[in-house]
Amino acid sequence: MSSRDRVLGRVRRALAGLPAExxxxxxxxxxxxxxxxxxxSPEGTVDLLAENLADYRAxxxxxxxxxxxAVLAELLAARGARTVLVPPGLDxxxxxxSDAERIPDRAESTPAExxxxxxxxxxxxxxxxETGTLVLDGSADQGRRRITLVPDHxxxxxxxxxxxxxxxPLALGRLDPAxxxxxxxxxxxxxxxxxxxxxxxxxxxxxxxxxxxxxx
Amino acid sequence: MSGxxxxxxxxxxxxxxxxxxxxxxxxxxxxxxxxxAKRAAAVAEVSDWAELREAGRRIKDHTLRHxxxxxxxxxxxxxxxxxxxHWAADAxxxxxxxxxxxxxxxxxxxxxxxxxxxxxxxxxxxxxxEGIRAYETDLAELIVQLGxxxxxxxxxxxxxxxxxEIRDVxxxxxxxxxxxxPEGLTDSPAELAEAARLHLREKFLRAKVGIxxxxxxxxETGTLVVVESEGxxxxxxxxxxxxISVVGIEKTIPTWRDLEVFLQTLPRSSTAERMNPxxxxxxxxTDGDGPRAFHLVLLDNGRTDTLADDVGRQALRCIRCSAxxxxxxxxxxxxxxAYGSVYPGPIGAILSPQLRGTASxxxxxxxxxxxxxxxxxxxxxxxxxxxxxxxxxxxxxxQGGPATRAGNKVVLRPAKGHAAERAAMRATRWAxxxxxxxxxxxxxxxxxxxxxxxxxxGPGRAWSATRDLPPxxxxxxxxxxxxxxxxxxxGAAPQDREETK
Numbered sequence: 001m002s003s004r005d006r007v008l009g010r011v012r013r014a015l016a017g018l019p020a021e022x023x024x025x026x027x028x029x030x031x032x033x034x035x036x037x038x039x040x041s042p043e044g045t046v047d048l049l050a051e052n053l054a055d056y057r058a059x060x061x062x063x064x065x066x067x068x069x070a071v072l073a074e075l076l077a078a079r080g081a082r083t084v085l086v087p088p089g090l091d092x093x094x095x096x097x098s099d100a101e102r103i104p105d106r107a108e109s110t111p112a113e114x115x116x117x118x119x120x121x122x123x124x125x126x127x128x129x130e131t132g133t134l135v136l137d138g139s140a141d142q143g144r145r146r147i148t149l150v151p152d153h154x155x156x157x158x159x160x161x162x163x164x165x166x167x168x169p170l171a172l173g174r175l176d177p178a179x180x181x182x183x184x185x186x187x188x189x190x191x192x193x194x195x196x197x198x199x200x201x202x203x204x205x206x207x208x209x210x211x212x213x214x215x216x
Numbered sequence: 217m218s219g220x221x222x223x224x225x226x227x228x229x230x231x232x233x234x235x236x237x238x239x240x241x242x243x244x245x246x247x248x249x250x251x252x253a254k255r256a257a258a259v260a261e262v263s264d265w266a267e268l269r270e271a272g273r274r275i276k277d278h279t280l281r282h283x284x285x286x287x288x289x290x291x292x293x294x295x296x297x298x299x300x301x302h303w304a305a306d307a308x309x310x311x312x313x314x315x316x317x318x319x320x321x322x323x324x325x326x327x328x329x330x331x332x333x334x335x336x337x338x339x340x341x342x343x344x345x346e347g348i349r350a351y352e353t354d355l356a357e358l359i360v361q362l363g364x365x366x367x368x369x370x371x372x373x374x375x376x377x378x379x380x381e382i383r384d385v386x387x388x389x390x391x392x393x394x395x396x397x398p399e400g401l402t403d404s405p406a407e408l409a410e411a412a413r414l415h416l417r418e419k420f421l422r423a424k425v426g427i428x429x430x431x432x433x434x435x436e437t438g439t440l441v442v443v444e445s446e447g448x449x450x451x452x453x454x455x456x457x458x459x460i461s462v463v464g465i466e467k468t469i470p471t472w473r474d475l476e477v478f479l480q481t482l483p484r485s486s487t488a489e490r491m492n493p494x495x496x497x498x499x500x501x502t503d504g505d506g507p508r509a510f511h512l513v514l515l516d517n518g519r520t521d522t523l524a525d526d527v528g529r530q531a532l533r534c535i536r537c538s539a540x541x542x543x544x545x546x547x548x549x550x551x552x553x554a555y556g557s558v559y560p561g562p563i564g565a566i567l568s569p570q571l572r573g574t575a576s577x578x579x580x581x582x583x584x585x586x587x588x589x590x591x592x593x594x595x596x597x598x599x600x601x602x603x604x605x606x607x608x609x610x611x612x613x614x615q616g617g618p619a620t621r622a623g624n625k626v627v628l629r630p631a632k633g634h635a636a637e638r639a640a641m642r643a644t645r646w647a648x649x650x651x652x653x654x655x656x657x658x659x660x661x662x663x664x665x666x667x668x669x670x671x672x673x674g675p676g677r678a679w680s681a682t683r684d685l686p687p688x689x690x691x692x693x694x695x696x697x698x699x700x701x702x703x704x705x706x707g708a709a710p711q712d713r714e715e716t717k
Contacts, residue, residue, distance in 0.1 A: 002303070003302075003303040003304060003305045003309060004303040006303075006305050006623070007287075007303050007304075007305055007465070007514070007516045007520065008284050008287065008288075009623070010305075010516065010520035010521075010523075010524075010623040011283045011284045011287070011465075011520050011523060012284050013524070013623065014520050014521075014523040014524035014529075014620065015281065015282075015283070015284070015523070018281065021278075021281055021282075025278060025470060025471075028274060028278045029271055029274045029275050029278060029474075030267070030270060030271060030274060031271060032264070032267040032270070032271070033264040033267035033268045033271055033477070033480075034262075034263070034264045034267075037261075037262060037263060037264070052490065056489075056490075056493070107504045110421075111420065111421040111422075111455050112421050112422075115417070115421060128491070130490065131483075131490040131491035132490060132491065133491050138502065138505055144454075144504065144505040144506075145450065145453075145454040145496075145505055145506055146454045146455060146505075146506075149447060149450050149451065149454065150455075168476055168479050168480050168491075169473075169476035172472065172473065172475055172476050172479075177434065177437040177439045177472050177497070177499055178297070178437070178499050179499075179502070180454075180496075180497070180498045180499070180502050180505055180506060181495075181496070181497040181498075182450065182494065182495070182496055182497075183491065183494065183495035183496075183497075184493065184494060185489070185490070185491040185492065185493050185494075186493050187493065188445070188446055188447040188493055188494070189445050189446070189493050190355045190409055190445055190446050191372070191445070191487065192354075192355040192356035192359070192372055192374060193355075193374075193379050193382055193405040193408055193409070194243075194246065194247070194378055194379055194405065195246075195247055195250050195251060195372070196405040198405045198406050198409040200409070200413070201355055201409050201412060201413055201445075201446040201447060201448065202353070202413060202416065202417070202420070202446050202447035202448045202450075202451055203446065203447025203450060203493070203494065204447075
């Protein structure tokens with residue numbers, strides 16, 4: 001007998017005596033919890049995102065689309081970044097004002113090569129206000145998962161309010177499970193030593209988020 | 217290599233030694249109280265916690281009730297997404313499968329994401345025996361591995377170590393495993409984390425094989441989820457060419473939508489955060505992004521035996537948040553090692569004796585490693601009634617009875633050490649059925665009360681070592697009732713009466 005049959009057989013024997021459960025799954029689980037916590041205007045939701053990102057020690061910046069190239073150039077210069085990783089679908093205009101050398105995200109580059117690059121700039125798929133979370137789904141403006149992991153400085157651009165949702169349930173509804181997804185809430189952190197929070201163990205130690213939208 | 221649990225003394229002995237260690241108790245108290253307070257604040261932030269908890273409970277119960285169906289569905293969707301599914305009935309088989317997969321890549325080292333399942337089966341030791349080095353990459357697991365130590369907490373495995381101890385371990389051990397600790401390393405957490413970053417980065421960048429567990433597996437889509445903080449998980453899940461995930465069958469949930477419950481309850485319950493820094497979700501393999509080969513090893517190892525138990529199966533709802541450890545007065549004093557298992561604390565006290573059976577001394581003692589205060593049940597985000605299962609398992613240990621082991625129905629005999637208690641209970645039952653005997657016994661006890669010892673002899677010594685024996689009254693109640701006409705006459709105690717004579 002294969003182990004598959006053995007395990008499935010044990011499961012079925014374990015459940016054999018139980019009474020039938022007629023209701024379908026949709027009725028078996030009550031969904032009385034909230035779709036989101038509190039009522040907010042779209043601007044209020046963006047403000048909450050900014051607040052929660054900052055609470056987890058991401059650096060948050062806000063600007064209009066016209067200001068974005070200057071803001072990105074400034075962030076990279078302030079960091080002293082000489083090289084910047086660029087996903088294939090990133091709007092070329094975003095980095096037009098920066099002097100940093102653009103390194104394209106290529107499948108054949110090795111992790112060691114990525115480790116020598118100073119910064120990475122990406123877009124995002126959706127951002128969750130209540131938890132201060134950015135979600136990347138590997139789309140062309142975000143690139144492979146590893147490019148937002150190996151360099152020490154990640155700049156993520158979020159279009160507001162379109163890309164912002166209030167809650168985790170609303171975010172899941174917008175995402176495609178078939179894509180590789182990375183949820184990022186603040187920079188890499190550990191609390192393993194006496195529960196003292198330290199930023200940056202293995203992921204980027206600095207996370208900067210630029211919220212781009214026409215201000216009211 | 218990390219230490220082993222084999223030959224662990226039973227909980228009372230292990231706990232006695234741990235409680236005597238003042239530094240350990242100090243580290244533990246600081247850690248559990250800090251995280252306890254933070255968690256309460258994080259939970260208070262969401263007004264629908266009770267509803268989320270109930271939904272989580274029902275999702276897990278429904279999945280367990282139809283586990284065969286959902287496992288097949290999961291296998292189908294993982295396979296359709298480009299993964300390969302393996303089934304392992306026990307630890308030895310899972311280790312064989314993983315070792316074979318690693319050998320097939322030609323590699324002799326692997327990087328690991330922190331995973332309870334791989335610790336449970338002793339995977340690192342099994343790989344070592346085949347000449348494969350497994351590097352733990354979670355900071356706390358690294359501390360444990362470098363210190364030749366054992367994890368003592370589900371979430372913060374090195375919770376029992378303070379910063380000075382960690383610095384000493386890094387200084388003396390890092391050079392044995394790769395990049396040595398920097399010169400003049402101090403005990404500041406930031407410097408220690410930096411030392412770990414440099415030490416591990418050289419391993420991440422060259423690793424060809426990654427090994428992980430998973431927090432959830434979505435049957436509908438074939439998606440696996442790993443929740444973490446440091447980014448070492450992301451490193452292991454995306455940089456290697458081959459990814460092997462060893463996951464207990466109870467980690468299955470039916471649908472994508474169900475994640476909306478657990479991604480809200482798990483971070484708040486475990487690290488007391490709105491959301492942990494990194495969550496990775498992957499579905500099979502993706503061309504050009506991440507590993508080219510993905511293997512999922514579905515692990516039974518006692519889970520189906522637990523599923524067969526009407527009362528005990530609720531332990532399989534556990535999402536390993538560790539909230540129950542941080543509120544437990546017993547864990548806080550005894551520490552994680554005393555539980556003799558990778559699953560310490562209240563959840564370990566019900567999970568280990570079910571996964572491993574109650575034959576060993578340590579497993580038979582675990583259901584008693586509790587004050588039954590119920591704090592663990594209160595904080596559990598999937599509402600596992602841990603006290604109910606503890607009492608159920610105490611009954612099994614003391615009286616024996618039907619159980620399932622390795623898929624077979626067996627009748628357990630009472631565990632050793634409970635013979636005296638059972639004899640005492642039998643004697644009590646006999647005496648209570650005979651009023652004359654009871655009366656004589658009570659009178660005898662009352663008249664010899666000055667001769668009674670403070671502690672019990674023989675097998676009763678352990679019981680009375682931590683308790684005072686209740687004093688026997690000077691006069692049995694029935695004698696008092698007769699003498700005083702039910703309290704209507706003079707109610708003075710016999711010795712008072714003697715004095716006034």
